[in-house]
Amino acid sequence: MMGCVEGDRVRVTRGKLVVEGVLLPTEARGTVVVKLDSGYNAGFDAKKIVLKKLPGKRTALEKFESKKFIPAEGLEELALVAAGGTIASRLDYATGGAKMVLTPGELFAAVPELEGVASFKVSRPFTLASEDETPREWVTLAREVGKALNAGARGAIVAHGTDTLGYASAALSFMLSAGKPVAMVGAQRSPDRASFDGALNLLCGARYALGPFGEVAAVMHATPSDDYCFAHRGTKVRKMHSTRRDAFKSVNAEPLARVYPDGRIEKINESAKAREDGECRVRAVFEDKTGLLKAYPGAPPEQLDWFVDRGYKGVLVEAYALGHLPTQTLDPKKSWLKAMERAKEEGVVVAFATQCLYGRVNPFVYANLRKMSERGAVYCSDLLPETAFVKLGWLLGGLKDADEVRAGLLKDYAGEFNPRLTEADFY
Amino acid sequence: MKNFKCGVEIHQRLDSHKLYCNCYSNPSSAGGSAHGALFKRGLRAVAGELGGVDRAARFQAGLGKTHEYFAPYGECCLVECDDEPPREMNREALAQALRVAKSLEMECVDEVRVMRKTVVDGSAVSGFQRTALIALTGTLETSRGPVGVDSLCLEEESAAITPEGYRLDRLGIPLIEIATAPDIKDGVHCREVCEKIGLLLRSVARVQRGIGSIRQDVNVSIEGGARVEIKGVQDLKALPELVDNEVKRQEALIALKGKRVNASPVEDWSAEFASSPCRILAGKKVYGFQADCPGLLKTPVHEGKTLGNELAGYARASGARGVIHSDEDLTKYCLEDFPRKGLWIVCSDNKAALEAVRTRLLALGEGVPEETRRADGSRSEYMRPLAGGARMYPETDLSPVRVTRELFEGAGTGKGYEERVAEYIALGVGRALAEKAARSEKRELFESLAKEWDAKLVAGVLLEKLVELKRGGATVVGEEGLRGLFALHAQGLLTRAGLEEALSRLAKAKTKEFKPAIEKEGLRRLSPSEVERLAREFKGGFAAFMAAHRLNADPSDARKAFENG
Numbered sequence: 001m002m003g004c005v006e007g008d009r010v011r012v013t014r015g016k017l018v019v020e021g022v023l024l025p026t027e028a029r030g031t032v033v034v035k036l037d038s039g040y041n042a043g044f045d046a047k048k049i050v051l052k053k054l055p056g057k058r059t060a061l062e063k064f065e066s067k068k069f070i071p072a073e074g075l076e077e078l079a080l081v082a083a084g085g086t087i088a089s090r091l092d093y094a095t096g097g098a099k100m101v102l103t104p105g106e107l108f109a110a111v112p113e114l115e116g117v118a119s120f121k122v123s124r125p126f127t128l129a130s131e132d133e134t135p136r137e138w139v140t141l142a143r144e145v146g147k148a149l150n151a152g153a154r155g156a157i158v159a160h161g162t163d164t165l166g167y168a169s170a171a172l173s174f175m176l177s178a179g180k181p182v183a184m185v186g187a188q189r190s191p192d193r194a195s196f197d198g199a200l201n202l203l204c205g206a207r208y209a210l211g212p213f214g215e216v217a218a219v220m221h222a223t224p225s226d227d228y229c230f231a232h233r234g235t236k237v238r239k240m241h242s243t244r245r246d247a248f249k250s251v252n253a254e255p256l257a258r259v260y261p262d263g264r265i266e267k268i269n270e271s272a273k274a275r276e277d278g279e280c281r282v283r284a285v286f287e288d289k290t291g292l293l294k295a296y297p298g299a300p301p302e303q304l305d306w307f308v309d310r311g312y313k314g315v316l317v318e319a320y321a322l323g324h325l326p327t328q329t330l331d332p333k334k335s336w337l338k339a340m341e342r343a344k345e346e347g348v349v350v351a352f353a354t355q356c357l358y359g360r361v362n363p364f365v366y367a368n369l370r371k372m373s374e375r376g377a378v379y380c381s382d383l384l385p386e387t388a389f390v391k392l393g394w395l396l397g398g399l400k401d402a403d404e405v406r407a408g409l410l411k412d413y414a415g416e417f418n419p420r421l422t423e424a425d426f427y
Numbered sequence: 428m429k430n431f432k433c434g435v436e437i438h439q440r441l442d443s444h445k446l447y448c449n450c451y452s453n454p455s456s457a458g459g460s461a462h463g464a465l466f467k468r469g470l471r472a473v474a475g476e477l478g479g480v481d482r483a484a485r486f487q488a489g490l491g492k493t494h495e496y497f498a499p500y501g502e503c504c505l506v507e508c509d510d511e512p513p514r515e516m517n518r519e520a521l522a523q524a525l526r527v528a529k530s531l532e533m534e535c536v537d538e539v540r541v542m543r544k545t546v547v548d549g550s551a552v553s554g555f556q557r558t559a560l561i562a563l564t565g566t567l568e569t570s571r572g573p574v575g576v577d578s579l580c581l582e583e584e585s586a587a588i589t590p591e592g593y594r595l596d597r598l599g600i601p602l603i604e605i606a607t608a609p610d611i612k613d614g615v616h617c618r619e620v621c622e623k624i625g626l627l628l629r630s631v632a633r634v635q636r637g638i639g640s641i642r643q644d645v646n647v648s649i650e651g652g653a654r655v656e657i658k659g660v661q662d663l664k665a666l667p668e669l670v671d672n673e674v675k676r677q678e679a680l681i682a683l684k685g686k687r688v689n690a691s692p693v694e695d696w697s698a699e700f701a702s703s704p705c706r707i708l709a710g711k712k713v714y715g716f717q718a719d720c721p722g723l724l725k726t727p728v729h730e731g732k733t734l735g736n737e738l739a740g741y742a743r744a745s746g747a748r749g750v751i752h753s754d755e756d757l758t759k760y761c762l763e764d765f766p767r768k769g770l771w772i773v774c775s776d777n778k779a780a781l782e783a784v785r786t787r788l789l790a791l792g793e794g795v796p797e798e799t800r801r802a803d804g805s806r807s808e809y810m811r812p813l814a815g816g817a818r819m820y821p822e823t824d825l826s827p828v829r830v831t832r833e834l835f836e837g838a839g840t841g842k843g844y845e846e847r848v849a850e851y852i853a854l855g856v857g858r859a860l861a862e863k864a865a866r867s868e869k870r871e872l873f874e875s876l877a878k879e880w881d882a883k884l885v886a887g888v889l890l891e892k893l894v895e896l897k898r899g900g901a902t903v904v905g906e907e908g909l910r911g912l913f914a915l916h917a918q919g920l921l922t923r924a925g926l927e928e929a930l931s932r933l934a935k936a937k938t939k940e941f942k943p944a945i946e947k948e949g950l951r952r953l954s955p956s957e958v959e960r961l962a963r964e965f966k967g968g969f970a971a972f973m974a975a976h977r978l979n980a981d982p983s984d985a986r987k988a989f990e991n992g
Contacts, residue, residue, distance in 0.1 A: 014534065017563055017564050033538070035819075038560075038819075039544075039818065039819030040542055040560040040578075041819075042538070042563075043539070043540055043827055044536065045538075048537070110471070189509065193543070193553060193554055194470040194471050194545060194553070195509050195552060195554045196471060199471060200469075224466040225467040225468065226493070227467060243505065243510055243511045243512060
């Protein structure tokens, strides 16, 4: 661009139009984008303009306020594990969208109130948008959190992307025999906005991590208002809306508690486990060869074969309602019975959870369900499909025998089963 | 006055769906949902693109308020609630903006980039207003020479404040913002510029009408003063005096330049007011401070306003109801016996507000501060520090919009006000009525009706008779009925007087039943032969005849009958 570099002060001339400003990087080819002195950005067709560099200092772009964290004296220490996500994102000039780059110092600058709540030992094992995370990162996170808790932190906060926050919460629930509270927090609006929702989630997350419970919980906005958060049990929480602040809901369970930014915590779920300040045992394992399938009308059973052919050790199927998969189809090729038989023969564990999300699967009500049970299907009661998938991969990572894994799927490790579904659990 | 500089920003609501979602709202018209969502949000000060935090944003986020919102279901969706990212920019609104830009001979950008303008007073749930620069460098011809038009932007309307909090139906309505260069000569000229731009907008674009649908912000500075923005001028008649008052205010403040003021810190004076005769302060938490400049607050700023009033504005901007000071008539507060000597200022329940007053008082010697003020008739009051460029941040949720040739040419060119008036006159409408038609919100209907029927008749019926009937509380025919009546008039079945009578008498009839209805109502126009027969039998002159048969006899037929008879 005629010797001009991003950040230079430039003049754009096009006919009678003459404007000056700072040259900005852009994702659009053939366009010159200038930040005018009024603060507006405007794009001009590179072919139609004359661009001239003006004297003056080059402006440093992407400079964000950072803050050295100075906690008030005498506060307890929490571990803050920053894993990326919207809660740590801001503008990316290369695409014009938001990207995950904010440092913990910048995060503290966005929520200076944290200084009055606790002191923080910060670690950043990776910085990813949560859709880019794999189960291997859950293993890393579990180890990082376990290490910090055993080193004396009173509790932990994991700042995480929201897309897979439900999965990661379930993973940490299984991998850590927590005893101490672990708050999984995220944001639906980035910290470069005045309406950053992660601020309340972080504050309430810190309050939860200092509080009386001993479980992994997703601590996120309870309502569209910035007044309090729900702490959702890590194995019962799901992102139920793509964009709302109160996207996270407890499914088949009540939230553990209401958590207010001023430190008040109101218990809701009587089964919430109390804090135990003993050692946190870490079982950070996950079998990569764990698959997930969804039943849909016409779904070809070869999908299951595909996983079996590739040496998968377990597959979670999001079955219909009570746990149904096609068995007596008019076209016999569409029945899943054979594929299920083959999976059983090959020692692949197949487990069912309901795609209704709410309610339980049941192996007995209909004959078709019994046929699947005979072929080794494990009906995962009221588990969310995502939680069942995580649990399956975790069990496969630690256990060698398929029957042990099948038995393990029905055992309660982290409060993942609700033995009593009441009218109040569906709203 | 030396080096007077004045420019205006005009904000006009467009009559289209919202700029970044599919909701529609017109707050000036009646209606709107009573049901909606209620929620509360806080806002924080954030850095702009170049890392700076805007002073206006810092000021307001520092107030630490929680804002209450009401989102009526019929006029708002999750986008206004900041619970869903924006949808694509409303292309119709963009086309209107391009059309206005063309009328002002402006240069359009090649790529529209949407910005977030930080606004943390709560009037935008997201904490920013989306705004995009569409065009630059235009000209407006005025009676006192050309006035430059610096920029045209397309932005979102803010939420409306009510005693219960903010209502979100207004939030997101597309607004065209036009900013002129500081070429305005004086207050009278300022009014002319605003009127011209208003007429142009109404003529070229499809705009909302009614209270609040157009607002003016005025920027004024003089030699030795500073740029001051006065927001929300609604009454153009008040503009000349408003501008004059701002000049006087700046002159008064310039006269105080170099003035040294010392003041004690703000302290808790509650004990001194525990059993005070002053009912406003007795038993309250009262803060106060003293300064070494007794009498200073009596200094007139402009007519009807003293420096004391001026300073109280800073307290009110921080949420206080006002301050009481020793340069006032203390008898009205029963404080004439308050023992402190010299200048003292007190404020109840709000320490920050009094700190703001003290800070301003100490800075008096520095002259005129740059600030944003709120218009109140022909006066203004402090609102917040003047916002700068640091409050702009790119909207990461939206892609830039390329202004393609197709988009640019497809936007068309609108007709200006003068051009429309000339056209209507050429159709036979008198000047006064033609001007009324060109300004009217029924302009499009008028043009469409005037294509089919006599423009003069249409203008008279639409802009005068209908308005008169509605004012009297009558129910009148709708657009379809109006077309039906004009058709009957054209067919010779209604006289003009009969048509005007039918406007209300047939309000409830179906259009296809108009023919029998006018017969039944006795409104049918008599044929020339019927008029002639009646005239022959009539005892009396033309005027008496017309008085008797006003609704049914066409005056020209009657005149002929009387001339022949």
